[in-house]
Amino acid sequence: MALRQLDRIMEVLESRQQLPELLPAGVWNSALDEEIAALDSLPGAASKAMIALKAGLHLCNDSLDKSHSYSQEIEDDATGCYWHGLMHRMEGDYSNAKYWFYNAGAHPALGTIGRNAAQWLSRMEISAKAEGRMADMLQEMGRQQAWNPALLTDAVALQESGRAGEDTREILQHLQQLELAGLLAYSRDAAASGNR
Incomplete structure (x- = not known):
């Protein structure tokens, strides 16, 4: 993983001054969305851990559609299910969100x-x-x-x-925000260790 590229994305997300909306109306930073998408070219980008991390990074950038696409790729993974649920909550589909939280089970985060x-x-x-x-x-x-x-x-x-x-x-x-940050930290650690 190109840690410098990922560190930059994380720094930008952490620099966000205002708390994200409960139901975001649009992408927070479109340029950042492109940087997150560029992670697809890294070695190991197709691992479940990296896909979950990209789902999380996009969701923390209020990019619900892109996050959804990634989480749908790993619906058999607890972290993918958790990101999937968060995305549905942030779009206002509460019953679907709870379905995915149930599928995530007792997630380690x-x-x-x-x-x-x-x-x-x-x-x-x-x-x-x-x-x-x-x-x-x-x-x-x-x-x-x-x-x-x-x-x-x-x-x-x-x-x-x-x-x-x-x-x-x-x-x-x-x-x-605490929930997103906690799951993002878990996802980053999992992607860095290559465990899943």
């Missing part, structure tokens, strides 16, 4: 994502920003030992339905 989310949520005043079902879901996310992507999907669906206050949107965006 769920523990790390869950701990990071719980730690971040422990610093939040949830009761001051959320009420009712949304507050319950956020509190449950804060107690999880392992991340439950379907629970965040339900919270995003509630937010997008208009039945939750706008104060919770940024919380959900931050949780989704």
